[in-house]
Amino acid sequence: MNTKKKDNAVPKGKLLIIGGKEDRDGTDVEMKHRNKEFIPHEILKLLLKNKTDRIEVITTASSEPESMRETYAKTFKEIGYTNFGFIHFADKAEHEYLERIRKSKVVFFTGGDQKRICDEIRNTEICDILAEKYFNEENFIIAGTSAGAMCMPEIIICEAEKDEAILENDIRISSGLGFLSGCIVDTHFVHRGRFGRLAHAIMLHRECFGIGLGEDTALLIEEGKKAICKGSGMVIAISGKEIGKTNIETVEDGHPVYGENIKAHIITDGCSINLESGEFNAP
Known part of the structure; x- marks a missing residue:
C-alpha cells in the first residue's frame, strides 16, 4: 500500500463512502x-x-453482525443482487476470507465502530489484498457506510465529544485503512451535529479535506480524487487550507479552539468535487 502511494499510482478501482442510514x-x-x-x-x-x-x-465493525446480515441480505435481494456473502473476522477463518475477497468485485463495510475495523484489518494480508485490487483492478469497489466509510482514509476520527464549543483534547485521531488520501471522513454529519468535531480534525490536519456525509448520501470516488455525490441528503466539504487566525497550536487543555476562514462546500446529488484541487462542479 505504501509503495503504491510513493509511486503516485492512480487507483483503477472506486470508493463508495456513505453517510449511514442509506435506503435499505x-x-x-x-x-x-x-x-x-x-x-x-x-x-x-x-x-x-x-x-x-x-x-x-x-x-467487523458491528456488535450485531446477525442483524446486519439480515438487513443487507433482504435489501440486496430486493435490488436483484444474487451473489453475496458475509464476513465477520471474529470467526477467524482467514484463508477462506482471503480467497473470497480476491474473487470479489465489491467489498462493503457495514457500520458500527470504525476503530474496530482498523484494529482488525489495518496492516494485515486482507488490507494488502484490498489495496492491490483497488489500485489495479478496473471497477473494483471498496464501499462503506457510517463507520465503514470513516475507516477509509489515512487519518480517522476514532472518538470525539459532541459539544457546543470545540475544546482542546476533546478529539482522538488515529490511523485508518489508507485507501483515501488527503481527507478525513465523518458520517451522520447533519443529524448528529458533527460540524465541530470535523472542523477540529481539519484544523489539526490542514492538508486534508473534511468530508461530512449526510444520511442516505454518498460520494462515489474515482481515481482516488474525483468524487460525485449521490443520494437524498448533502455532503459538507470543509477546507482548512486558508485558515487565518487560530489558537489550535497554543490552546490549553479544556479551553475553546477558534479558527478564521474555514471554508465549506454544500454538495448534493449530481454535484462533483475534486478532492485534490477542491474544484467544484454543479450538475
Whole structure:
C-alpha cells in the first residue's frame, strides 16, 4: 500500500463512502417523502452493474453482525443482487476470507465502530489484498457506510465529544485503512451535529479535506480524487487550507479552539468535487 502511494499510482478501482442510514430494509429515510429527486436504493444500486458479480459484506465493525446480515441480505435481494456473502473476522477463518475477497468485485463495510475495523484489518494480508485490487483492478469497489466509510482514509476520527464549543483534547485521531488520501471522513454529519468535531480534525490536519456525509448520501470516488455525490441528503466539504487566525497550536487543555476562514462546500446529488484541487462542479 505504501509503495503504491510513493509511486503516485492512480487507483483503477472506486470508493463508495456513505453517510449511514442509506435506503435499505428497515431504515426510515427522512428525505424519502420530501426530496422530489429521491430514488429508492439509489446508493446501494451503485455497487454493481452486473448483478451476478460477487459482493463480500464485512460486518467487523458491528456488535450485531446477525442483524446486519439480515438487513443487507433482504435489501440486496430486493435490488436483484444474487451473489453475496458475509464476513465477520471474529470467526477467524482467514484463508477462506482471503480467497473470497480476491474473487470479489465489491467489498462493503457495514457500520458500527470504525476503530474496530482498523484494529482488525489495518496492516494485515486482507488490507494488502484490498489495496492491490483497488489500485489495479478496473471497477473494483471498496464501499462503506457510517463507520465503514470513516475507516477509509489515512487519518480517522476514532472518538470525539459532541459539544457546543470545540475544546482542546476533546478529539482522538488515529490511523485508518489508507485507501483515501488527503481527507478525513465523518458520517451522520447533519443529524448528529458533527460540524465541530470535523472542523477540529481539519484544523489539526490542514492538508486534508473534511468530508461530512449526510444520511442516505454518498460520494462515489474515482481515481482516488474525483468524487460525485449521490443520494437524498448533502455532503459538507470543509477546507482548512486558508485558515487565518487560530489558537489550535497554543490552546490549553479544556479551553475553546477558534479558527478564521474555514471554508465549506454544500454538495448534493449530481454535484462533483475534486478532492485534490477542491474544484467544484454543479450538475
